[in-house]
Amino acid sequence: MAQLREIAQAWKIYCASALDSPIQQQRPGRRKGSAGFKGQDVSRSLRFLCERGLGEVVMQHFMDELERSLKENYIPEFWSHFTDFLSVKENSDTKQLNEWIHSSLPVALEKLCSKKVSQEDGLNALIKALETNASVNGSQILTSHQTTVTALLLTTSPSYFSDLLKLYFTARLEEFSGSFRKRPCNSDDEDCEASTDVEDMDVLGVESPCKGEAEATEVSEDSVSVRNVVKRLRDLGFAALCEEAYASAILSLLKKKIYSIADKRYEKPVLGPIRHWIEAVPMRFLSAILESSAGSSSLSPLPATPSPLASSSTLSDLSKERIIRWRLRLQFFTYETLAIEDLRQCLANTGEHSKLVKSFRLALKQRLLTAGAATTDILTQYVSTIKALRTMDPTGVILEAVGEPIREYLRGRKDTIRCIVTMLTDDTATTSGTTVAGGGEGLLEELSRGTTTVENADSDEEGELDGEEAWAAAQRWEPDPVEADLSRTSKSRRSMDIISMLVGIYGSKELFVNEYRVMLAEKLLNKSDYDTDREIRTLELLKLRFGENNMHSCEIMLKDLADSKRINSNIKAKGKPQETFQKGEELTLHNVDATVISSLFWPPFQTETLQVPDFVDKLLDDYAQQYHTVKAPRKLQWKKHLGTVKLELQFEDRSAQFVVSPMQASIILKFESCSRWSASELAAASGIPVTTLRRRIVLWINQGVLVESHGDKDGEVFYQVVETIGDGGQRGASAPTEAAVPLLEEEDGQSAVTPMEDQWQQEMNVYESYIVGMLTNLESLPLDRIHNMLKMFVSDPPYDKTLQQLQGFLGSLIADEKLEFREGVYRRKQ
Template identity: 45%
Template structure:
């Protein structure tokens, strides 16, 4: 037997006294073993233990007997309770991953084993606590007796119970299996899922708990457990949490049910959000948070005695997520602990929903504006989390991977860019994050040759640039033009400093600094002025290029009109004049006026020329009426260069054009008409033996098919000479009629001179078959009435080609900027060099493709 005592005290004792102390000590150890073995203190042991403890304490051994008693409790606790407790979980801890998965699928696991094992070990622990109370009471009796003689004395027995609690917790934690926290998480996860299912099925619950004395554990186990449904389930969970707390697993228990709550919340966010972006989610999510996890936590904290209500002086507490405290249905004024939980849950919900929406932002913007509710939810989430940089980084990555690729059409990229602007303008009206997100798109679009054409189509076409007319109305930029016109007066008024003093103060009070992600070189005022049209012009480089492309497209559209209906073009032009200025749109306005004048002149000529037609004239004989002719008379100096092509038309049609031109000269002296016979449209009705077919084609196609009225078969070269065009051009154009099953092609006498024959009957038509409509579309797209902007640029820049070649001969190499500045410096007389840097670069690219020059490391030089 080992004993520790003060050496000085032992020196003052006689051998008989020491022997007596040893005898008392041995008796105390026997009594301790008997007390712990019975697990229930008896009156006999208690009566013997008191004098023994008093004698040992008189000799200064109080600390020693406390240490011995706690050590005995620890050894007994390890042998009788801890070892048995952990053995209950060995089957799971020693299992493989697949076997553990099977455990998870069992309905009553780990509820049954966890509840049973916790009940057993807590019962054992309470028995030891009762034994410890015997020692504490005897020590207090001795301490009280000493206190009568000495005014100041410490009472070490008051800390004995806390030392035991710490000892029991230490024993459990030092022997803790690695998988026990997972077991707790699985338990709480299953219980909360069960609770959520009950509430989803319509079961409401409200658990009334009286806060009990935490020292009175008997109250824990004698509470009413006859409740059913949600109330009983919360009490089961609360009992497990209480047992874990009593064992020192407070933090582990809170982590476990917190994990389960957040896991359930994340699952709910995914369930509500999903892939449907047309329904707002936040309101439903916050409602669910209050109905399920907060209600559960309110009842759980009340069961555990942790519910501390707000005091009056704390009612002014403010929260970034909600005005706290607020009254919850079924809860009333929440406790401080519940408010902290509400803030944690709501922030987690905002962050989870935000991450989901950011991950699907590309799809959300594709569906914009139908997906506006999802954008609004994302905006609110970002206001609370402040994680805007996450949105920028994620979305730029999606754009580079999914949109800015060679497989995506320019139209699709532009439509996505417009939707991106509108969506991000909702999230960030200042445009800070649009600058970062839009820059890769703008850089990529500048490298595409058809970008300007697609932008102009979106500006002028109400279908958003989709020829099929199925485009989303939101894809068109016409609405931006309308908005710009509506806001023009107000914007000018504000720019002129017309805002009154009161409004200025209101604006100053609402001012906020730019986010840290903002470009410091761009001020807030300039950033707020950014709109979609300005961004589009920024892609092109200058408004002049956009206007030139619009002028070409307008000319193409007007020349291909079969009537004089230009109301939509006039409306679009007026909107463009507001945005780009009247002077830049002057030529376009003259083009539209030409159509208006053409309609009036056409009606006048028909009225007079129709009356003058002689009864026996050639027109009457050929059954050609003047009503079939509508002429578009243009002022060629204000129109883009017109594509010309030699064409011989039937004499009857030619005579009709001559009569029309003669009458025009009489009315508009001294102006004369010069017919562009290859331009316009012709409506034909082809009649065969058993069918008739109608077509709207170009004059070239009409001239080709009308030659088959004279004879049913032609060779390629003879037909080309008759129409007045090269044979290869004829072979390309005649493929349209072959694709429609009107003509058939066969081998001629010479390999390069095929023969074409008209199909008379439906039987021959079915035998030859019909080609797809794609042939017609490709043919029509390849025929342009007006020279494109690129063709005009090449024609205009050709005069500077010799100058560029001479410059490179003299200097050897030159950068793009040097060539551009040299041309501006020396080419100041007619023709004047007035091209942009982008236009010069495009022309130099054509010279490279023609292998006249080359470029290496940004330097241009002559081709070697």
């Protein structure tokens, strides 16, 4: 053991000294601080450690050193390049600021990417050295390293970094817009007739607004620099911030062009020149950026065709798809801007705000707030409404009036909270790299965009101003319209972001935190590889939004998975060599991967009785004993109905592999001893009710493993194994195959974790007797009076619910015919 410790320590020192140079480039001589290791000593020590089952320890040491170097050296050095940004921005003009950014950003990115590549080279060399002696998943390790880099950068990035990127891309886009000139248009172009005014040409900065032949200037060094910056930002995990930055630059410049050509001009159409400018500048700029993601090394001019980007051979299919989506979105933004801005000016002159609100609410009621609309579609439309109405009315009064019916309708849907949490934590909408500000994209980017906590959303406190700033603020002040809700402050209407408004639907962030906790528990319980990198990144962003204290339980849950991975490896290292399980052979600890949870921090689980086979019981007992040895005096209490089981079923003419729940595995294993069971006998043998059995066994019937038949007696059901394809005439299993294991989900939608709705109902049921007693003594009470009385008199447990939560609970009591609601008050049902 002393020798192992000495080698492990020496290896850790070697790792610390080898980070700046790839391992395969090390010479066999001594290195400073490497504890006397030589090149051949490194390979020998690796073999020695791997033979003793310490390959994962070696890799973990190296990963720890990589992370330490990132935290202590590389990332602080990267951010130090931008420490003067705020002072330069304050004391310099726009040209000087752009020059400073242009000289600082590419250099800083190049240095950090070079360090990252060096680390990856060393990591690749170590993976290659360990692959022959240990089970090493190289792609997973590299992905974990990439996630670590991204997480560290995102959680340490200064608040002004997104502004810096926006300024960079704005300056580059303005330079790019001056790099093209157009030839005269064809007389047959339909847009030409509507856009031949010389003044229009000057506004657009081109000689002709048509889509005719185009000629690009030579590629400048700045264009190549932009491409390199985009590529390096993506490599470092800043894809979302990068896209937000250049999307903001493109939309800002497009908006500026729209205002220039369309402002106070009603005698001629303006769509032709604007759409031509979109093709001439933003789309070509985007083609250069998106081409970098396809691995192109040069900026090739687009061919002179009516749709140049779609036919460019230099772009990959994915880039072409993104280009098409961008074109449609920019065109839609043009239509939207023209409509919204025109309507804004009309309202300013006519004052018909109430008419707009009435018409909008009627349209929402008829076309959106219906039973046939999916909750996600309603939420997406609500987000788009927020963005559009804020542009039309910055005071937020129209949004407040129009949004209330949407919020009220969403409160009545059971899946609203879950849908919002899913939109907040789902990164699939951002991985394609095609989202654009102002669209209906997932809310994860919105979560990454802001750091204002939900608690401060309705605060009216402002920093003290003095001198000219105070006078300027006083001159800008305007009273709220008479239609404004007096219970809300003017600042809160203007400052609340999209996430705060979604949270405001229920008036309490606890509901969202608890729902995320439940959804996180479901994800973690279904993981078999203990990989939580994506969940950790999302949690870090949620902590910035909702506060660390509120997310503490979720942090413990993720830590439990990391601890489980380590404990699982230690227990397996002490067990017997791994064996392949066949019928009649004994399972070993290598066939078990356990997730050990801290029950106090996890949400409550569904309770189900389940009798597992005896050999599984024995295996679990052995695992628990090993755990007690490693973590004395702690003991395991198994939740046998949770988790997944990987098994292989062998039939007369085929074999198939499945990943199913423990209950479904326990049911099908009963057919080893008997190929035909009645429903009642099988339920008794499995220790579950017949109704539960018939619901869970449907999966095996649908997969062609079992066939259902009816006996002579009424209601008698039997199940039998389908040994050969065609027996029973069912939707048969496939022919004999060794295909990959399919993951079969629960077909009845059952979750291992108790849903938030059930948890909330259990909590609220405690207050039912108090509410019934109040209405018995006082006959009738309004909602706010019931709420205040519960706050005053209920102390065990203390009443801490919101008015909206109480309203929802009273609604459930009305549905159960225990209460009734008439003329604005609640009464007991007679």
